[in-house]
Amino acid sequence: MAEPLIRMTNIRKSYGRVQALEDANFHVNEREIVGLLGDNGAGKSTLIKVLSGAVPLTSGDIFIRGKKVSLRSTSDAIAHGIETIYQDSALVTQLSIARNLFLGREPIKPPRFLNRMDQDAMNTVARDLLKQVGISKNIPPTTPIGSLSGGERQAVAIARAMHFDSDLIILDEPTNNLGVAETQGVLSFVRNARDSGHSCIFIAHNIHHVFQVVDRIVVMRRGKVVADDIDPKKTSVAEVERIITGMSDKEIRDAIADGKPSH
Amino acid sequence: MENHSLVQRLIARPEFGPFVLLVVEIAVFWSFNHDFLSPQNISNTLAFTVELGLIALAMTLLMTSGEFDLSVGSLFGFSPVLMWTLFNSGLTSLEVGFVAALLVAAFIGLVNGWFVTQLKIPSFLVTLGMLLVVRGTALFVTDGFPQRTWSAEGSWLAEVLVGDFFIGSFRIYMSLFWFIAAAIGLGYVLTQSRTGNWIQAAGGNPNAARARGVNVSGVKIGLFVLSSVMASLAGVISSLRTSAANPNSGTGYELEVIAMVVIGGTALTGGRGTIIGTVLGILILRVMRNGIVLIGVPGLAYNIFIGAIILGMMALHSWLERRHQAGT
Numbered sequence: 001m002a003e004p005l006i007r008m009t010n011i012r013k014s015y016g017r018v019q020a021l022e023d024a025n026f027h028v029n030e031r032e033i034v035g036l037l038g039d040n041g042a043g044k045s046t047l048i049k050v051l052s053g054a055v056p057l058t059s060g061d062i063f064i065r066g067k068k069v070s071l072r073s074t075s076d077a078i079a080h081g082i083e084t085i086y087q088d089s090a091l092v093t094q095l096s097i098a099r100n101l102f103l104g105r106e107p108i109k110p111p112r113f114l115n116r117m118d119q120d121a122m123n124t125v126a127r128d129l130l131k132q133v134g135i136s137k138n139i140p141p142t143t144p145i146g147s148l149s150g151g152e153r154q155a156v157a158i159a160r161a162m163h164f165d166s167d168l169i170i171l172d173e174p175t176n177n178l179g180v181a182e183t184q185g186v187l188s189f190v191r192n193a194r195d196s197g198h199s200c201i202f203i204a205h206n207i208h209h210v211f212q213v214v215d216r217i218v219v220m221r222r223g224k225v226v227a228d229d230i231d232p233k234k235t236s237v238a239e240v241e242r243i244i245t246g247m248s249d250k251e252i253r254d255a256i257a258d259g260k261p262s263h
Numbered sequence: 264m265e266n267h268s269l270v271q272r273l274i275a276r277p278e279f280g281p282f283v284l285l286v287v288e289i290a291v292f293w294s295f296n297h298d299f300l301s302p303q304n305i306s307n308t309l310a311f312t313v314e315l316g317l318i319a320l321a322m323t324l325l326m327t328s329g330e331f332d333l334s335v336g337s338l339f340g341f342s343p344v345l346m347w348t349l350f351n352s353g354l355t356s357l358e359v360g361f362v363a364a365l366l367v368a369a370f371i372g373l374v375n376g377w378f379v380t381q382l383k384i385p386s387f388l389v390t391l392g393m394l395l396v397v398r399g400t401a402l403f404v405t406d407g408f409p410q411r412t413w414s415a416e417g418s419w420l421a422e423v424l425v426g427d428f429f430i431g432s433f434r435i436y437m438s439l440f441w442f443i444a445a446a447i448g449l450g451y452v453l454t455q456s457r458t459g460n461w462i463q464a465a466g467g468n469p470n471a472a473r474a475r476g477v478n479v480s481g482v483k484i485g486l487f488v489l490s491s492v493m494a495s496l497a498g499v500i501s502s503l504r505t506s507a508a509n510p511n512s513g514t515g516y517e518l519e520v521i522a523m524v525v526i527g528g529t530a531l532t533g534g535r536g537t538i539i540g541t542v543l544g545i546l547i548l549r550v551m552r553n554g555i556v557l558i559g560v561p562g563l564a565y566n567i568f569i570g571a572i573i574l575g576m577m578a579l580h581s582w583l584e585r586r587h588q589a590g591t
C-alpha cells in the first residue's frame with residue numbers, strides 16, 4: 001500500500017500528570033476526508049494540536065509522505081502543507097476577504113521597494129477562489145470578514161488553504177453554530193476541496209454531519225485510537241456511537257431512557 | 264453592498280463623522296468671530312498643530328497594531344533637552360546632537376517594544392514606566408531649568424525643520440511640509456503596503472497573523488520605534504521654532520494625541536486605523552482649543568469640550584461599527 005500523506009505513530013502527550021494521548025496511531029491518505037470522532041476528553045483536540053504544531057508532542061513520530069518531520073510551531077505546520085481552520089480564530093475580521101486570503105503572502109507590485117500590494121491581483125484570485133469553493137452568493141472580495149456569516153468565513157478559510165496548496169486541511173468543528181443551509185454549504189466546500197486534490201480531517205460533535213461528508217471514520221477514546229477504519233457507508237450512526245462511548249447496546253438504550261444524550 | 268450609492272458609502276466611512284464635526288466647528292467659530300479664519304490665526308494654529316500631528320500620525324499606526332505609547336509626551340520634552348545639552352556643552356554640533364537625540368529616542372522605542380512583545384507586559388504599563396524614566400531624566404539632567412537655545416540662528420537644521428516663509432499673508436513653516444509628507448507616507452504604508460496589512464492583522468487578530476507567518480512582534484517593535492522617533496522629531500521642531508527647551512514641555516501630550524487618533528476613527532482596541540481620520544482628529548482638537556479662546560470661552564474650560572467631543576465621537580464610531588458588522 002502506498003505511503004499515506006500523514007502518518008502519526010505512537011504519539012504521547014502529557015500535560016503534567018494527565019496523559020492526553022497514549023500511543024495514538026493515526027493516518028490520513030491522499031485525497032481523503034477523515035472524520036475524527038470521540039467524546040470530550042478523548043484526545044482528538046490534542047491530536048490535532050500536535051499535528052498543527054500548536055503543542056509539542058511528548059514522544060512519537062510524525063511522517064509526511066514517509067518523511068519524518070518535526071512540527072514546532074503553527075507556521076512550521078503550514079510550511080509542511082498542514083492548515084488548521086478553527087471556527088473563529090483563523091481570520092482577521094477587520095480585513096477584507098482578499099487581504100485575509102493573502103495575509104503574510106501578499107503579492108507585490110513592481111517596483112518592489114515600494115512594498116505595494118497588488119490589490120487587483122488579490123481581488124481577482126479571491127473572486128475565483130470563492131467561486132471554486134462553491135460560494136453561490138456574489139460577495140465582493142473587498143468585503144470585510146466581520147460582515148460575513150459563519151459558513152462564509154469557513155469558506156474563505158478553506159479557499160485560502162486550497163489556494164496555497166495545503167495538502168491537509170484540518171477543520172475543527174466547522175459546522176458549530178451554523179444553520180442547516182450553511183452547514184450543507186460547508187460540507188460541499190469540504191467535498192470540493194477533496195475533489196481538487198486535498199485531504200481533510202473533519203472534527204464535529206454532530207455525527208450526522210461527519211457521516212455526510214467523510215470517506216473514513218477514526219474514533220478516539222481515552223487518548224487512544226480505538227477504531228481507524230470505519231466506512232460510513234457500511235456502518236450505522238448507532239454503531240459508531242457505541243464505539244465512541246464504549247458502551248454496550250443495552251447501556252446506550254438505558255442512557256437514552258435516562259434522558260442523557262448519546263453524543 | 265456594491266450597489267450602495269456613492270453618498271451612502273461616503274457616510275459609512277469612519278472619517279465621515281470627524282469631517283462633519285470639523286466643518287461644523289469651523290463654521291461655528293467663524294460665525295462668532297471672523298478673525299478665526301484670518302491668515303494670522305490660521306498660521307499660528309497650524310504651526311503647533313503639525314508638531315503634535317507628527318506624533319499622532321505615528322500613534323495611528325501603533326494603535327492600529329493594538330498598542331499605544333504614553334511616553335511620547337516625555338520624549339517631546341526630553342529630546343530637545345538632550346540635543347541642546349550636547350550642543351551647549353560643546354560636545355557636538357547641533358546637527359550631531361539632533362541625530363543623537365533621534366537615536367536615543369529610537370532606542371527608547373526599542374525598549375518599549377521589547378518589553379511589550381517579549382515580556383508580554385501591556386503597553387499601558389510599559390510606556391507609563393518609560394514616561395516617568397524619560398521625564399525624570401530630562402528633569403535630572405537640567406535640574407529642572409530650560410536649556411539655552413538662542414544659538415540656532417543660521418543653522419541649516421533649523422532652516423530645514425522650521426524655516427518659514429510667507430505666501431501672501433500666510434506664514435508657513437517647513438514643518439507643515441514634513442507633516443504632509445509624513446501623512447502621505449504613513450497613509451500609504453497603512454492602506455497600500457504589505458506592512459499595512461500586517462499592522463492591521465497584528466491589531467485585529469495577532470494569533471491568526473502569527474499563524475500566517477507574519478512577524479507580529481517585529482511589526483510592533485518597529486512601530487514603537489517610529490512613535491518614539493516622531494515624538495522626538497516633533498519636540499525638536501517645536502523647540503527650534505519657539506527657541507525653548509524646557510524639560511517639562513510635552514506634559515499631557517500623550518493623552519491629547521491618543522484623543523486625536525481615536526476621534527479620527529482609529530480603534531483603541533486595534534485592527535482598524537485611518538490616517539485621514541487622524542488628520543481630521545488633529546484639526547478638530549486644535550481648532551477647538553484655538554476657537555474657544557477666540558470666542559471668549561475661558562481657556563480652562565477647554566477640557567470640558569474635548570471630553571465631550573471624545574464621548575460624542577466614540578458613540579458615533581461605535582454606532583457605525585455596529586451597523587457595519589450587521590452588514591448594512
